[in-house]
Amino acid sequence: MKPRIAVHKFSSCDGCQLAFLNAGEDLLELARQVEIVHFAEAGPMDPEAPVDIAFVEGSISTHEEALRIRRVRQASRYLVTLGACATAGGLQALRNFQADGVGGWTRAIYAQPAFIESLDTATAIARHVPVDLELWGCPVNGAQVFTAIRRLLFGALPFVDNEKVCQECKRRGVVCVLVTRGIPCLGPVTRTGCGALCPAFGRDCYGCFGPAENPNSPALARRLEGLGLVPEAVARRFHFINSQAPGFLETGLDYTGGPP
Amino acid sequence: MTPDDPGRRHIDIRVPVLARVEGEGSLEIRARDGVLEQLQLRIFEPPRYFEKFLEGRGWEEVPDIVARICGICPVAYQMSAVQALEQAFGVVPDDWVNRARRLIYCGEWIQSHALHIHLLALPDFLGFDNAIALAGTHPEVVRRGMDLQRLGNDLIRLFGGRSVHPVGVRVGGFHRAPDPEAAADLQRRLEQALPRAEALVAFLADLDLPRDDQDFISVALRHEREYPMYAGRIVSDHGLDIPVEAYADHFTEEHRPHSTALYSRLHGRPYLVGPLARLNLNHDRLPPRAAAALAASGLHLPSRNMFHSLPARGIELLQALEDAHGLLADYAPARQPHAGVEPRAGEGFGATEAPRGLLWHHYILDDEGQVRLARIVPPTAQNQARMEEDLYRSLEAFGLHHDDDALRLRGEMVVRNYDPCISCATHFLKVRVHRDGEEPR
Missing domain, CATH: 3.40.50.700 (NADH:ubiquinone oxidoreductase-like, 20kDa subunit)
Incomplete structure (x- = not known):
């Protein structure tokens, strides 16, 4: 059958x-x-x-x-x-x-x-x-x-890649949009799988594949503040397509003044 | 119910989940003594509140948010939205951007129409339950459809990076201009596909479609030169001719208990948007090969038969291929693929032709470019009143003496003519209902 x-x-x-x-x-x-x-x-x-x-x-x-x-x-x-x-x-x-x-x-x-x-x-x-x-x-x-x-x-769980978009970007030879152009990219904390599509288009990753393994979201959030984003804008970066995912949820809340 | 008088039996048909439509809807038909007593097309797609959570989001985020309203026509949502935001900010994109936008939009029409024709609609007309079964006896037809679908997806990918929720579109234009080599490669594939799309139109025109003429109002965009897609005024075959900004002065929406979609009316009456409405109003704007295919098809316009939506979709697919082929012919990447954008407080409107019909957006933004108000009227909400009216008339014309299975299939075919995109139809805004003189039917 x-x-x-x-x-x-x-x-x-x-x-x-x-x-x-x-x-x-x-x-x-x-x-x-x-x-x-x-x-x-x-x-x-x-x-x-x-x-x-x-x-x-x-x-x-x-x-x-x-x-x-x-x-x-x-x-x-x-x-x-x-x-x-x-x-x-x-x-x-x-x-x-x-x-x-x-x-x-x-x-x-x-x-x-x-x-x-x-x-x-x-x-x-x-x-x-x-x-x-x-x-x-x-x-x-x-x-x-x-x-x-x-x-x-075949009775096996597939390998699911948990690494970050950044790694994929480096392998593709895409110039880092965050470092070179100060664009608020979520690549450092986002799971790969898209092929680093957004940075390859010269734009920010917006986290549509969710958090990668061990994302250091608080550090990235501070970096985004350093780029000039107001706290609400930092929160919106994390509270977007995967707002409820652990790793994005808490960091977003840290910038909106606590849990709802 | 007596066997010698099947037309007078009591009928109670429920189709709890409509197959081969996008999203979730159901159909209930109730008849007594040969008269349709009740007919409800229920849309029970849960509310997703897009218009509310758009409030407070930044202008840069809007194209990525509205794409998620519909997985089959994300480009349409992005195109109506960026136009509205650009109007609010006083940004006027250059010709390169306008051409590139029409190209990515052509990709979506090709993809969506090919998907609807082959995977959703065609099985009905050839006596199958689904396209996989259809592929068993008509492998070349299904393969041609899937090849065209892939080509449309690849055209979206050229400008958008991926075909579902593309990432290339931004307010002002595009994040990146495609490489000329990739564009030239696609141009060659479009060239090769043109005869196949012509063969598709001929194939659809040869189908023995039901005949069921009805009176309805067609509404579509109309552009001074182009077949309507990315720009134009809103017109009807009853004399309407208005700029996009004036939409809300003529069209109203009403909320009915059995649906999470809102019902649109034009001056209180149901109306049609989508391929047949567009073709009825704009067949004089078809490019040469699509016009020739239309002439050879024997389809007489304007048509009052909703089953002509199927060949209309085929002609529009050819039109989109032909247009894209022409637009890519002299493609060169722009040095700056987008206009500069300075956000400011303002209001903007955008209307484009999604594959399923007119898609209207309205935004109010604050001085930082954050959304204060968003209102989105998708095509399926506009077609909903017409769909129910059509179901009444079609099923009565078809004959209630048919057995339940035949009635159910006919009802489903009538609904599928509209290619309803029910995920989009669920949409949320302040409505004015039960205005004086407008009784809910």
């Missing part, structure tokens, strides 16, 4: 699912090697069916999602998070800093707030159920996803 995989969506932009849908021939090859039992955007619909690997995109931001992720976990041998939302809450987790919750935001936006169901926080999948493998990135890329499938089906 072919191994079975599923792709589930929670609160997200759908961009990480494109790691599959943009894969072209690789997607067809994948469909030859495994059975794709659930992947609503691609067509197959069977969300409760047991699978070998469940890929989960998106964070948990409603009560319904908090219940649904448990059923996904129960039906899957491996659960793999796909990208920043599922792994650390994503950009929408910026709501978590609202001390009064999202009620005020909902009332400001919707004429009929009573019909809007939303939790006060958007949280990572691992806050709700055990996760076997976390794939970082906003978005993840096809190589991360297809390598993970291959390795997991």
